[in-house]
Amino acid sequence: MNSTTSLYSIGKLSTLTGVPVRTIRFYSDTGLLPPTRRTAAGYRSYDTTALLRLQTICVLRDLDVDLPTIRRVLAGDLSVAEVATAHAEAIDLQVRVLRFRQSILRYLARRSAGPEETSLVHRLTRLTRDEQHRLVTDFIDRLTAGTPSAHPAAAALRTAIPDLPDDPSDTQLAAWMELAELLADEGFRARMAHAVPAPHDEEALPGIPAQTAAGLVAFARQAVVAARESGTEPDSDGALAVADTVEARCANALGRPAGPELREWMAQRFETGHDPLVERYWRLVWTVNDWHIVPGHLPFQPWLVQALRHPRTGDSESARR
Template identity: 75%
Template structure:
């Protein structure tokens, strides 16, 4: 030694860097921080280059870089920039996983699942993106497709497979969990096989002349679309004038008096073929895929049925 380069003992190095003596000794023992010099008594000492090396090791460890990778950096096999880029990607994946976990926890907190349902949620959320997609496509493949209508429904379902994004919102996670619950329900599978798509307008009011039914359906659709666009809920007071207008139009066309009996008859007719759980499935798909919901493209019947039955105990 020429005596011009100051040397630091492990204790001095610990004081300078704040790294515990035990940790410095460990790095030295595994070869990441070889001592610059050893005294005749065997004590290790380190120069300024070793100090910088230790600071590099600590900085990389603080960023969760593993020891083998740090060894490659110190050996010149890989640059800090390359390691930082890889670590950034890995961190992004962990952040996404944590956000997803947080969204699931919020979902569980709101829904108050029992232990069995909670276990199902945990199982579903562990699925990869490809596994989630396969779960839905297997559901669609399992639907009965013996009729032209069923074939059309299946085609529509295939064109709108819910695909949870890598960084979903709480609403998208909740929607995906609800979809998963629906498609694992055998009863829902049977419903979807027969009512995945709404019937044609001329079939909405069975027993009514085609021209009359089409006019009534068109009027009802326009009225409900306007109500939806204004944000009116079917249970709100603001829904009453909408219902009254549709009922009056129907009463006039059919020659029937306005009253509870006509409202219930209309609710039954508009409800036919429009399973609320099927309609719910489509709304959830729009949420998961972050598609814009266009009120005029939504089935109007569920909204109208709920508004027609508003305030009637025992009725949905």
């Protein structure tokens, strides 16, 4: 190999690679890029292998790989693939952190948050996953104290723990913040405590034989689930047909005449123990966990109560009678 074409001065190496002379000199002094040889005057010279070595150093530095790791790669202790894998994982973590911060900033911007709320958001979002979990489980433990673990409501609370991911969407973060505020609200705790040990559905119809009540509740639930799955809103005219069907079944079972009095009686019974804010709690849990909301899993009573109380037009009321 012709030495005049295979060796580069430090200045030439800088020109070829775009790396400043002082940086090349630093790499040389630290042993990352030892010169191939020195001239009689003591100047450093580098061959093609050194040029490739410098290019490798530059690529890894551009990818934010630290010098000790680069030294191990050049020494053959680590492969580029191993380093790339480790740093890809590190960057993924950084991306999640940045996305989380972005979600917090967007949340604060939407809320036009003041200093007090900003401080609260910062504190709640900096909780570790264990601390977030404990915040919820402590709330649930206090609510279900003395309630049999097999009770459906208590079991549902203990299995549906909200778990905010490391990189939540804006919607998930907003749901978590609203949920955390509910957990800290003594008024909500009282309402939730009333709902958790709520009676079985059929007990919402007192004075009716349990078998009859259970049949009415099952029929009402199925009717509401079907309406929800079809996209029918409880305050729409389409919900009136559902309410009529449930009212007719109830009138027949109880031997009472259908009409406004019976509908209000039904509404009062079905809304007992079914707080809209409690339903909101469940929706927030599903949102935080990114769970698909299944119509059949939602409490049917709020929908039915709203449909039963939805005002009729004069024509539709006359046509029904």
